[in-house]
Amino acid sequence: MTHKAKNPINSDLTLLEILNGLEELGGGRIQDIADETGITKSTVHNHLSTLRQQGFIVKDGDRYYLGLRFLRLGEVARNRGPLFSFGRPEADKVANETGELTNLSTVEHGRGVYLYRTQSEHEVRFSTAAGEYHDLHCSATGKAILAFSPDSVLDEFEDVHGLTRYTQNTITDRAELEESLETVRERQLALDLEEYEKGLRCVASPILDKDDRALGAISVSGPAMKFTGEYYRETLAEAVKSAANVISLNITRTEGTY
Amino acid sequence: MTHKAKNPINSDLTLLEILNGLEELGGGRIQDIADETGITKSTVHNHLSTLRQQGFIVKDGDRYYLGLRFLRLGEVARNRGPLFSFGRPEADKVANETGELTNLSTVEHGRGVYLYRTQSEHEVRFSTAAGEYHDLHCSATGKAILAFSPDSVLDEFEDVHGLTRYTQNTITDRAELEESLETVRERQLALDLEEYEKGLRCVASPILDKDDRALGAISVSGPAMKFTGEYYRETLAEAVKSAANVISLNITRTEGTY
DNA sequence: CGTTCGATTTCGTGATGCGAAACAATAAAG
DNA sequence: CTTTATTGTTTCGCATCACGAAATCGAACG
Known part of the structure; x- marks a missing residue:
């Protein structure tokens, strides 16, 4: 608990x-x-x-x-830490350049939480996922964060929520998950290949502090049909990775204020 | 009370x-x-x-x-009613076209509340005013809303907060305020000529439902030095007014869902 | 090792949050 | 218009429990 x-x-x-x-x-x-x-x-x-x-x-x-009143309290919560204020502009840039839905998330109470999601043109109503929780083991942002966090984070998440299977692709084995985190660490990139929802893919890159610990992650998500080949593994991956880098740099540069 | x-x-x-x-x-x-x-x-x-x-x-x-957790509760609160979901895209457009800071606000518990404010390039940190309260008698959005609301709204505000003076220009007389609201009704435009803060001006236009009652207002705000002459009274005013119109139309068009 | 500061826990008691049920208000039905 | 149903609001008695003073614990510092 x-x-x-x-x-x-x-x-x-x-x-x-x-x-x-x-x-x-x-x-x-x-x-x-x-x-x-x-x-x-x-x-x-x-x-x-x-x-x-x-x-x-x-x-x-x-x-x-x-x-x-809760909106205000929520904004205060969101602006603790540098992630949102530094991340939002970059997330918007990624969204503009790629045209894809871009997310910013972090971890709280052992779960992933969306801090920000760019507005999609199509789904106007209730597009706001800010504040929504998501699992760490089957999301790109979650894995990006886990790869650069102490084991305790994964421990807590596994304890409370377990590695729930959502699709055929969901990784439900701890060892297998840890292995995949190793490659995330090497490439600074995490994928979600329809591991949470069939037809939905994501790419994420971790946002790190000066000690290489994850503060959160930025990702783009979209339909599996579109997220394939070079576009997915190069164009989008690079966009996300470089955005994450910019955010990390801006944050560490301003370190000390936090 | x-x-x-x-x-x-x-x-x-x-x-x-x-x-x-x-x-x-x-x-x-x-x-x-x-x-x-x-x-x-x-x-x-x-x-x-x-x-x-x-x-x-x-x-x-x-x-x-x-x-x-409060972020989520705040988002739920913000997405009650159509104002935010329909207003945000238009507010972003105004911000892009004019380059000025654009606000979306409504009334709750007898005070003005910012639902949304566009991100400014300059003041990155803590730019988030969403959920913040503001007075109705000395803000462009407030007056735009008051002009199309039953007297009870102004009554309640005056009861609880009074017509506080902030600058020389603040209207602190009820009769005078009501008179100025009359012209707001005619022009569908409300100004804030440094009535709350010296050096700060705004233009707002009300967002109305099918019965011409204010659901909220949209405004742009900026330095008094820049907000003058034709640019202020024509260009910005028209931008805000037409955006308000679009939002109002979109909302009434989808009426019945609410 | 001792000192300081703040977090945490203990504990007794007076206040009070709780639920059942009465009551009021409103709307729908006949 | 009367009846009926549904829900909001209030009352009330009591077992519960939230409160605050003070004790205890724990960490940081010299």
Whole structure:
């Protein structure tokens, strides 16, 4: 387990449970939240009422929604560390030059988290994956990060989530995974060959600090049909790798501020 | 007051207080948070410990920070309503065409909130204002929104925050403000002539739903020295106005989904 | 080794969060 | 218009538990 609180505060747990419910449902009425979370109506009501009073929740008609207060908290979280501020411009560049969807991610609580994803022209609605979690063993960014992280990171992830199989290509064997990480280390490049979702491929390169430890990774992702041959293994790979290099350099250059 | 909870939950209040503290400090040690919030060490410790266990907080050394969990919650909040998903692409276009800083904002809990701000080349670090609050009476976006909102919105804002004076140009008289809103309604354009910060000007245009009620506003902002004459009152004004129109149209066209 | 500073834990108690159920409000149905 | 159903809101009593003072632990420093 990641962390076990000695004296967990009960009402905090229910409050957070309610937030989780609101996130999943994208908002809802008291009854909905109560059903979703298994918490009594009156309790849900009191918590939501308190949250609203403090400006964290908005009520539209009889529906409750997460408020924009969380947007602010999220931005503060995202701007801890240099990864986002230095990475975003480069990610945008890669997206412009290649025309592909570009991602920036890091690790938190033993899982991969998207810090940023470029906007796609096509899927306008809900394209935002920022803040979403992903597995480390079957994503390009995840493997790029693992290759330059202490074993403890993989240990924690394996402990909590296991090496779940999603497709035929998913690497579910620890030894095999570690072997593949070795080549990632050599080439500073990690691939995802439909290991998480059939038809989806990625290339990632790690973003490193001065001690060659991964702060995160940058990747492009797209359809397997398009991500093949030289375009995939040279053009895109190089684009991602050089972007990662620029970001790493910019970060280490400004070291000390962090 | 915006909303008064009948049975506010005490531990929720302290938890939220701690989050506020973390936001202000950008993270810190137990003692720091305790000092900042006036809550006892052990209480702070228990709350943070609980939050961490649930993945909302990260601990780096002996420092606690807001976790990326909030990023996700913030994104959910931001994607409620069509404003962000339809507005962002247009805001980016305006930013590209004019080269100026472009903002997208809305109203929540009686205050203006930035939903999105385009990245500026110059100020890389901490340029993110997303989720930040701003006053309605002295900002271009605020006035654009007020002009197309029921009086209750201005009432609530005035009640809670008052028409604070920030510069010589700030409109602090309700009647005068309402008069200026009349011309905003006519021209579908609102200006900020250094009313909030000396040297800073903005132009905004409201984003309207099918009943001509403001969902938010889009604006560009920049130095007063540059924002003058035809460039300010024609070029930028038109850019913002037409972008607002496009967004409004796209939203009403897809009406019913919301 | 001792000192200092802060994190963590212990612990007793008064406050309070919880759930069942009553009540109100609203909408749908007949 | 009345009835019925559904859900939000409030009440209330009690076992629980969040709180704070102080003790303990642990690390960094000289």
